[in-house]
Amino acid sequence: xxxxxxxxxxxxxxxxxxxxxxxxxxxxxxxxxxxxxxxxxxxxxxxxxxxxxxxxxxxxxxxxxxxxxxxxxxxxxxxxxxxxxxxxxxxxxxxxxxxxxxxxxxxxxxxxxxxxxxxxxxxxxxxxxxxxxxxxxxxxxxxxxxxxxxxxxxxxxxxxxxxxxxxxxxxxxxxxxxxxxxxxxxxxxxxxxxxxxxxxxxxxxxxxxxxxx
Amino acid sequence: xxxxxxxxxxxxxxxxxxxxxxxxxxxxxxxxxxxxxxxxxxxxxxxxxxxxxxxxxxxxxxxxxxxxxxxxxxxxxxxxxxxxxxxxxxxxxxxxxxxxxxxxxxxxxxxxx
Numbered sequence: 018x019x020x021x022x023x024x025x026x027x028x029x030x031x032x033x034x035x036x037x038x039x040x041x042x043x044x045x046x047x048x049x050x051x052x053x054x055x056x057x058x059x060x061x062x063x064x065x066x067x068x069x070x071x072x073x074x075x076x077x078x079x080x081x082x083x084x085x086x087x088x089x090x091x092x093x094x095x096x097x098x099x100x101x102x103x104x105x106x107x108x109x110x111x112x113x114x115x116x117x118x119x120x121x122x123x124x125x126x127x128x129x130x131x132x133x134x135x136x137x138x139x140x141x142x143x144x145x146x147x148x149x150x151x152x153x154x155x156x157x158x159x160x161x162x163x164x165x166x167x168x169x170x171x172x173x174x175x176x177x178x179x180x181x182x183x184x185x186x187x188x189x190x191x192x193x194x195x196x197x198x199x200x201x202x203x204x205x206x207x208x209x210x211x212x213x214x215x216x217x218x219x220x221x222x223x224x225x226x227x228x229x230x
Numbered sequence: 231x232x233x234x235x236x237x238x239x240x241x242x243x244x245x246x247x248x249x250x251x252x253x254x255x256x257x258x259x260x261x262x263x264x265x266x267x268x269x270x271x272x273x274x275x276x277x278x279x280x281x282x283x284x285x286x287x288x289x290x291x292x293x294x295x296x297x298x299x300x301x302x303x304x305x306x307x308x309x310x311x312x313x314x315x316x317x318x319x320x321x322x323x324x325x326x327x328x329x330x331x332x333x334x335x336x337x338x339x340x341x342x343x
Contacts, residue, residue, distance in 0.1 A: 057303035064302040 029209045036135040036195055036208050040096060041103040043128045047090040047111055047121035056086065059117040075110055082106040086114065090121065093129075100128055100201075131198045135208060137191035140220040146187070150214065164188045168197075169207035183207035187215070237276040238335055250275055284337075289319040295330065307334040 053073045057065035064074045073086045082096040082103070092110060097103035104126055111121045143165040147157035154168035164186045171180035181199035185207060198204035241247050254268040295314035300307070309332040316325040 054303070057301070061299040061301065064300075066302070 029205065033209070033212055034135050034138055036133040036193075036205060038098060038131060038133050038201065038204070040132040041098070041100055041128055042130040042132075043094045043097070043100075043103045043107060043126060045092050045094070045107045045111070045126040046124040047086075047092055047114060047119075048124050049090045049120050049122065051086060051088050051090055051114065051119055053086070053088050056114065056117055056119075060113050075113065077106065077109050077113070080106040080109075082110070084110040086110070103128065128199065130196065131201060131204050133195040133198070133204050133208075135193050135195070137187075137193060137212065137215055139191050140189055140222065141187060141191055141215055142218040142220045143187065143189055146215065146218045149217075164194075167211055169210055171203055171206055171210075180206075185211050187211075189220075235273050235276055237273075237280045239272075239276050240333075240335065241276060241279040242272060246279070247275065291319070292317050293330075298329075305336055308332070309334070 051073075053065055053067070053071075057063050057073050060073070060075060062076045065072075071087065075084045075086060076082070077084075080097050080102040082094055084095075084107070085093040092107065094103055094107045094110060097106050107126060108123065111123055114121050143157050143159070146167075147155050147165055149155075150167065151157075154170065155165060156167075157165040165188075167185045167187055168182055169185065170182050173179050181197060181203045183195050183198040183204055186194040186196070193208070195204050195208060198207060242251060251272065254263070254271060257263045258265055258268055293311075293314050293316045295311040298310040298312050300309050302308075309330075311330045311332065312328065314327045314330045316327070
């Protein structure tokens with residue numbers, strides 16, 4: 018099977034590295050107006066610098082997360098390791114807001130971004146990778162940033178719903194960061210799609226093929 | 231913080247400031263001095279303490295503990311720290327405390343930020 022030619026391969030092969038989910042970013046609508054000055058005085062573990070940023074920054078320890086709370090009642094939660102933890106954290110932040118005297122709801126909780134990391138297991142020749150795939154979303158400018166960014170366009174599902182287009186940040190060491198996925202499925206799929214393309218650019222320092230490249 | 235003054239008046243709540251305030255209050259009660267003079271003295275105190283701490287005090291106090299809560303609003307930091315040990319530059323011993331509350335204002339006032 019020539020996986021490197023078939024760009025529609027989203028299937029995982031056994032033995033491939035598995036991306037670890039590192040961070041979930043989610044939003045929720047508390048659906049109530051919030052007086053940020055009052056909240057920043059009553060709640061614990063908060064920061065509020067209105068001239069710098071118009072939101073209260075609140076942190077909790079379990080799950081270890083940071084919430085941005087806006088006067089409109091919208092809230093962003095970052096730092097959770099799973100979707101369930103993100104939801105739980107959002108509820109805890111909302112409860113803290115409630116204890117300050119407001120009347121929050123919990124509307125439209127949604128994961129906005131999932132970040133994962135994975136190790137290809139071998140060093141990678143980014144220059145070669147960039148040369149072959151720059152027309153399909155690979156960007157590599159070593160003077161600006163040592164990582165190659167490779168956007169994966171996943172298209173749509175069978176029922177027509179669009180999928181997210183996660184970006185892989187690929188480094189010479191073989192370590193990869195995946196960001197921009199709206200679902201765990203999309204995150205894993207973007208890696209499954211890109212990984213086979215990397216194999217052609219494997220860089221083992223003891224191989225003489227390095228000299229041929 | 232201080233309304234008509236360009237220095238923080240928070241040092242009035244320390245031991246030195248409280249003693250000064252007590253002494254001035256006594257003098258006012260005896261009619262020895264006018265209340266406006268007392269106010270001028272306290273304002274002078276605010277300035278002198280701020281300047282002296284900034285220019286002439288070099289020793290450091292360090293402390294370690296667990297942060298229980300923090301807050302930053304209106305440019306004021308409030309920390310609640312548990313199980314704290316304090317160490318001072320010159321002295322050998324340490325001071326311990328179960329709970330410490332620290333209220334801290336910016337060293338630079340809003341005019342000369």
